[in-house]
Amino acid sequence: MGLFSKRKTVFVDADILVIGGGMAGCGATYESRYWGRDKKIVVVEKANIERSGAVAQGLYAINCYMGMQWDENQPEDHVRYARNDLMGLVREDLGYDIARHVDSTVHKFEEWGLPIMKDPETGRYLREGKWQIMIHGESYKPIVAEAARKAATEVYNRIMVTHLLMDKTKANRVAGAVGFNVRTGDFYVFRAKAVIVAAGGASHIFKPRAVGEGMGRTWYAPWSSASAYALPILVGAKMTQMENRIVLTRFKDGYGPVGAYFLHLKTYTENAYGNDYEPTWYENTKELVGDYIDRHPVPTCLRNHAFLEEVKAGRGPIRMVTKEAFQDPHKEQVGWENFLGMTIGQAVVWASQNIDPKEINPELTTSEPYVMGSHATCSGAWASGPEDYAPDDYQWGYNRMMTVEGLFGAGDTIGGTAHKFSSGSFTEGRIAAKAAVNYVNDLGNDQPQVRESEYENLKQVVFQPLETYDVGRNEIVAGTVSPSYLLPIHGLQRLEKIMDEYVGGISAHYTTNEPMLTRGLELLDMLKEDLAYLGAEDLHQLQRSWELQHRVLASECVTHHTMFRKETRWPGYYYRADHPKLDDTDWHCFTLSQYDRESGKWTMDTAPVYHIVD
Amino acid sequence: MPTFVYMTRCDGCGHCVDICPSDIMHIDKTYRRAYNIEPNMCWECYACVKACPQNAIDVRGYADFAPMGHSVRTLREEEKGTISWKLKFRDGREKNFESPIRTTPWGSIKSAEDYAAPNQEAMKSQELAHEPNALNIDKLPALAPDQLKLGVV
Numbered sequence: 001m002g003l004f005s006k007r008k009t010v011f012v013d014a015d016i017l018v019i020g021g022g023m024a025g026c027g028a029t030y031e032s033r034y035w036g037r038d039k040k041i042v043v044v045e046k047a048n049i050e051r052s053g054a055v056a057q058g059l060y061a062i063n064c065y066m067g068m069q070w071d072e073n074q075p076e077d078h079v080r081y082a083r084n085d086l087m088g089l090v091r092e093d094l095g096y097d098i099a100r101h102v103d104s105t106v107h108k109f110e111e112w113g114l115p116i117m118k119d120p121e122t123g124r125y126l127r128e129g130k131w132q133i134m135i136h137g138e139s140y141k142p143i144v145a146e147a148a149r150k151a152a153t154e155v156y157n158r159i160m161v162t163h164l165l166m167d168k169t170k171a172n173r174v175a176g177a178v179g180f181n182v183r184t185g186d187f188y189v190f191r192a193k194a195v196i197v198a199a200g201g202a203s204h205i206f207k208p209r210a211v212g213e214g215m216g217r218t219w220y221a222p223w224s225s226a227s228a229y230a231l232p233i234l235v236g237a238k239m240t241q242m243e244n245r246i247v248l249t250r251f252k253d254g255y256g257p258v259g260a261y262f263l264h265l266k267t268y269t270e271n272a273y274g275n276d277y278e279p280t281w282y283e284n285t286k287e288l289v290g291d292y293i294d295r296h297p298v299p300t301c302l303r304n305h306a307f308l309e310e311v312k313a314g315r316g317p318i319r320m321v322t323k324e325a326f327q328d329p330h331k332e333q334v335g336w337e338n339f340l341g342m343t344i345g346q347a348v349v350w351a352s353q354n355i356d357p358k359e360i361n362p363e364l365t366t367s368e369p370y371v372m373g374s375h376a377t378c379s380g381a382w383a384s385g386p387e388d389y390a391p392d393d394y395q396w397g398y399n400r401m402m403t404v405e406g407l408f409g410a411g412d413t414i415g416g417t418a419h420k421f422s423s424g425s426f427t428e429g430r431i432a433a434k435a436a437v438n439y440v441n442d443l444g445n446d447q448p449q450v451r452e453s454e455y456e457n458l459k460q461v462v463f464q465p466l467e468t469y470d471v472g473r474n475e476i477v478a479g480t481v482s483p484s485y486l487l488p489i490h491g492l493q494r495l496e497k498i499m500d501e502y503v504g505g506i507s508a509h510y511t512t513n514e515p516m517l518t519r520g521l522e523l524l525d526m527l528k529e530d531l532a533y534l535g536a537e538d539l540h541q542l543q544r545s546w547e548l549q550h551r552v553l554a555s556e557c558v559t560h561h562t563m564f565r566k567e568t569r570w571p572g573y574y575y576r577a578d579h580p581k582l583d584d585t586d587w588h589c590f591t592l593s594q595y596d597r598e599s600g601k602w603t604m605d606t607a608p609v610y611h612i613v614d
Numbered sequence: 615m616p617t618f619v620y621m622t623r624c625d626g627c628g629h630c631v632d633i634c635p636s637d638i639m640h641i642d643k644t645y646r647r648a649y650n651i652e653p654n655m656c657w658e659c660y661a662c663v664k665a666c667p668q669n670a671i672d673v674r675g676y677a678d679f680a681p682m683g684h685s686v687r688t689l690r691e692e693e694k695g696t697i698s699w700k701l702k703f704r705d706g707r708e709k710n711f712e713s714p715i716r717t718t719p720w721g722s723i724k725s726a727e728d729y730a731a732p733n734q735e736a737m738k739s740q741e742l743a744h745e746p747n748a749l750n751i752d753k754l755p756a757l758a759p760d761q762l763k764l765g766v767v
Contacts, residue, residue, distance in 0.1 A: 033726040034743035047635040056635045057659035069750035076757075088766060093757075100755045104748035113718030138690070138697045139715040143723075150725040158637075182637060214676030216616065216636070216656045223636050223657075253679045337711050340699050344686060345616075345658035348673060351703045352680035388740050389757040430742050438737065540637055540651065584766050611763040 007463065008186045009455075012156070014042035015440050016433070017192035019161050019177060019231065021045035022053020023141075023422045024411025025198035026148035027105070027429025028436075032196075033151035036437040040153045044179065044190065046160040046543065047223060049145045053200060054221050054374075054412075055422050059137040060341035061128050061259060062116075063421035065106050066099055070124055073131070075099035079613040081131065082419040085299045085376055087292055087569050088588060089241070091416030092612045093385035093394050097431060098417060098424045105427045106133070112143050129263035131419070134334075138341055144426065158182045161227065162462050162546045164195060164235045164407070165455060167448035173405040174235065175448035178458050182543050187462065189455045193443055194406045194436040197231050198429055200224030201372025201379070201412035204492060205555045206245075207500035207507070208368045210253065217345050219248050219255040219367045223547075226371070228380065228413040230550035233557055233595045237402040238382040240415035240590045240607070242554075243561035245369040246377035247304055247510060247573050251320070252363040256346025258320065260338045265325045269307075269364065271315040281306040288571050289582040300376040304366055304572030308509065311366075318364045322357035332358060368506050369499075369574065371558055373412040374425050377573070379558075380415030382592055382607070383408075386431075391610045398439045400432035403594075406439060406448065408432040416590065465545045469535035485535030488544035491527065495552055498523045503559050504574040513578040517563040524556050553595075557602070561591050564604045616656035616673050617663065619648050623670030630662035630671060664690040664697075692720055 015036065018028045021043050032041045045052050066073045078099040083090045106125075110116050115136040117126035125133040149155055161179035168175070176191045203220040216222045233239060250258060261267045271277045278298075285293045285302055293302055307318055326332045335357060339347045349355070355362050373380035381402045385394040400408050410432040411425035420428060465485075472484035480487055499505055502520030504512040512520075531549055536542040567583035568576045589606040596603070617639070619630075624647040630639040631648060638652040639662050648671070650656060663671045675684060683704040690697045695716050701709040726743065746754050 030726050031743055034729065035732060035737060037727055037731050047637065048633055051633050051659070051661040052635050056661055057657065068755070075755055083767075096757055101742050101745070101749075103750070104742060104745050107748050107750065108744065112723045113716040115714045115717050136713045136715065138713060143716060146721065147723045147726070150723060151727070210676065210678050212676070212678035213616070213653050214678040214680075215654045217658060217676055221635065221657055221659075222655050253676075333711065336701075336709065337713055340686075340688075340697075340711060341713065344660050344673075344688075345675075347699075347701060348658060348675040348684065348686050349680055351684035351686055351701050352675045352682070354703050354705045354707075356703070356707065386740060389759055391759075391762050427742075434742060441737075540640070543637060588764075588766060608764055611765075611767045612757055612759045614767070 009459065010186050010188050012042060012188060012190045013040065014190060014192040015039040015194070016041050016436050017177060017190050017195045018043045019195065019197050020053065020199035020227065021049030021145070021148065021155065022198060022200060022411065023055050023144065024425040024429040026144045027426035028196045028198055028410055028433040029148040030151045031430035031433035032437060035434050036440070039437060039440065041151065042154050042156065042190065043148065043152045044156045044159050044161055046158065046182065048157045049148060049155060050142055053141070054224060055141045056221065057344065058341050059135065059140050059422055060338045061132045061134050062106055062423045063132045063259070064102050064419060064424040065125065065131065065133045066103050067125065068103050076613045078131065078419070084295050086378060086418050087289070087299055087301065087582065089569070089590065089609055090378060090418055091385070091394065092610065093390040094383065094414065094417040096613065097386045098420050098427050101431065102423050102427045105430065106423050109143070112147060114140060114143050128260055132259060132263065134264070136341065140422070159188055160543045160546055161231065163458050164231050165450045166235055168451040169449055172236070173448055174407040175450045178455050178462065180462055180542065182539050185539050187459050189450065191450050193440045193447060194408060196408040196410060196429070196432050196436055197228060197413045198410050199227035199231060199413065201228050201370065202226035202551060202554050203370055205371060205495060205499050205551050205558070206368040206505040207496035209365070209506060214253070217254065219250060220370045220372060224372070225547035226550045226554035228373070229554040229557060232381050232402055232404065232407060232409065232413070233553055234597055235404055235407070236594060236597065237404045237407060239557055239593050240380065240382045242371065242379045242557045242593065243565050243591060244377050244379050244570065245371050245558065245573055246375055247369050248367040249304055249307055249364055250367055251346050252365040254343060254346030254349040255367060256339050256343045258364070260334065261320055261322070265331050265335055267320050267322050267325050269318055270321055271310055271318055273315060277310040277315065278303070278306045281309045284309065285571070288568065288580065292582065301570040301572035307366060308572060312509065319361040320364055321361050323359065323361055326358040369504065369510065371554060373415055373417065374420045376418055378416050378418040380413055381409050383414045389612065393608060393610070398435035400428065400435055401439070408436050463542070465534040465536035465542055468533060469537055472535055482535065485533050486530055487535055488541055488548050491531060491534060491548045492551070494527055495548070495555060498527065499555055503562060510573065511575040511577050512562065513576060514563060517559055520559050524552065524559060528552060528556070557593055557595070560593055560602045560604060565591050616653055616658045616676060617650045617671050618674060620670045620672065621645070621647060623668045624648055625668055627667060629665045629667060633661050633665045635659065635661060660688060663688060690715065
């Protein structure tokens with residue numbers, strides 16, 4: 001590696017290393033400082049924490065707020081809600097934990113300056129729905145980032161973390177992370193006593209509906225590159241519910257959110273002929289999932305299911321009936337500001353197509369699937385629960401510690417806890433951080449140490465795509481086609497096509513089966529082999545290369561989980577055509593996976609679902 | 615394309631490069647001005663548009679589904695604490711909106727370390743920072759399960 005021998009290595013020591021400065025990471029940073037006054041708290045972020053993560057653009061609602069001060073909801077109610085929406089399977093211990101703390105988070109946000117709308121009659125936060133409160137959240141992320149910056153000892157922006165480092169003195173214990181600076185190309189070695197992974201979930205693992213310039217207008221941010229999963233998977237942390245991908249019913253092309261429209265503006269959907277189509281599919285759905293269709297509110301996936309069946313029956317497009325509501329100027333204002341605050345691209349689509357919802361009922365569509373852990377879905381790492389009540393099977397150490405010692409997680413990273421959203425992710429970061437401070441205090445002199453051979457080897461691996469490109473580029477005259485390397489976009493598009501066709505994407509109507517999944521895994525194996533030939537023209541492409549590596553590993557995990565669960569638990573999210581029904585006899589359980597880095601093999605297992613709340 | 619930069623307005627200051635969450639605003643080596651190097655990885659989040667001191671950055675909706683002739687412009691004024699929007703439809707209709715963005719001065723958040731340090735007992739409790747006070751209820755709720763149920767509930 002003569003070419004890169006002069007590349008600088010920067011060493012950073014930390015008591016607590018927070019990877020990812022989005023909502024969960026900012027919560028972890030704030031709380032680490034509160035409990036660990038003498039600790040060195042380091043945040044590392046591949047973009048700039050001022051505008052990073054899924055909330056970079058802003059939000060118009062906080063979707064997880066109990067309102068315990070007004071007795072609006074209790075944490076138990078939220079557990080029942082999330083359990084119902086996820087068809088019975090959530091980590092109730094973790095969900096309750098977030099719900100009991102989340103109000104203090106939201107009250108802090110308000111104190112810090114986040115404009116929360118108020119009900120003029122009661123003076124309480126203005127409810128959009130039972131769990132949602134409305135905010136003017138254009139600056140939600142900059143406000144939260146200000147609190148995190150003041151709490152952190154150091155914030156490293158524009159560093160893409162590629163791998164975690166393990167301890168050389170004790171097996172299965174984390175010791176830090178490595179990455180590279182996207183601007184300078186310096187290699188970074190973070191040596192940390194505890195690591196909190198607060199990185200993003202996964203967009204762009206399934207082929208998006210728009211594949212031209214508009215491929216960036218995914219529902220979840222294009223910079224959510226599955227690092228939340230790949231980093232822990234690579235060091236052998238157990239993952240759970242990775243098959244539980246989410247499909248979103250949204251306004252067409254812009255993926256503008258529908259929550260405020262349904263809940264606050266009281267708009268509703270109809271098929272192309274003006275009919276309410278959901279009752280049409282009641283019996284069909286009942287056949288698949290039994291009594292789950294009778295629950296209230298109707299689970300998100302089952303509403304998707306009716307939508308999909310209606311479109312397949314040829315009665316699309318499905319539209320949102322906005323014309324009535326939008327005659328009220330206040331509602332019209334809310335409808336537009338809702339987009340401008342969090343999904344500006346939808347306003348751009350409507351302006352471009354002359355869609356004024358006062359005069360035209362806009363089309364809806366179902367998105368490509370996403371894998372994440374904070375919305376109406378709960379993929380992520382298997383984590384230890386709260387000490388005061390989590391069942392023994394869910395408790396092996398510190399709260400939110402994964403199955404690797406010293407490795408904590410929050411937000412999209414942690415599995416089993418649906419419906420945490422922005423406020424719950426920040427709250428989970430706080431929970432993980434307090435536990436991490438306790439962990440570091442308890443370490444005493446038994447401190448982790450990184451292995452020089454490990455990070456030196458990774459230094460070569462991390463920068464390899466730059467060398468591969470430099471060498472291969474000389475073989476060809478010009479252009480993007482080389483016999484020696486693949487560009488990151490080539491690998492990304494192959495990944496999206498494999499996942500789309502074999503693992504239940506849009507072109508397969510979200511349907512797959514064991515033979516399809518088997519073939520998908522064969523193709524993913526070849527893609528993984530080809531990743532050794534990734535070529536990066538510059539540091540930006542090197543970032544894209546590592547985002548792709550993370551996406552591919554997460555996708556492989558998703559595919560193994562989808563193969564393992566032999567039922568269709570969430571019709572409307574995906575269908576196992578060879579096991580088309582929900583099966584509570586054999587599959588009322590969590591799925592678990594563990595990756596072995598040496599052999600490349602996955603081990604699958606199940607874990608019981610304990611109901612703690614009635 | 616989604617964002618693009620007007621040649622005559624950009625002075626190459628790099629604020630957009632610094633803020634873009636997708637790392638797609640870069641400085642062109644010949645013109646020393648910013649441009650979007652990877653339009654298909656743009657979320658139209660407007661972080662660069664809001665950050666540009668010269669109002670040099672605009673958005674043209676994604677070519678694969680947005681007909682031309684529209685515009686969605688914004689002005690974010692931190693001192694005033696507002697953001698304003700001007701929408702122009704393809705057919706010329708216009709809509710204007712303005713929202714607050716913050717209720718306190720920028721930089722005014724009290725740091726986590728400016729609160730009294732927690733004691734050892736608090737360290738081992740289930741309470742997070744500022745609890746139970748910040749919950750606005752007497753006590754942090756907890757579960758005391760007398761039994762764990764398996765199966766469907």
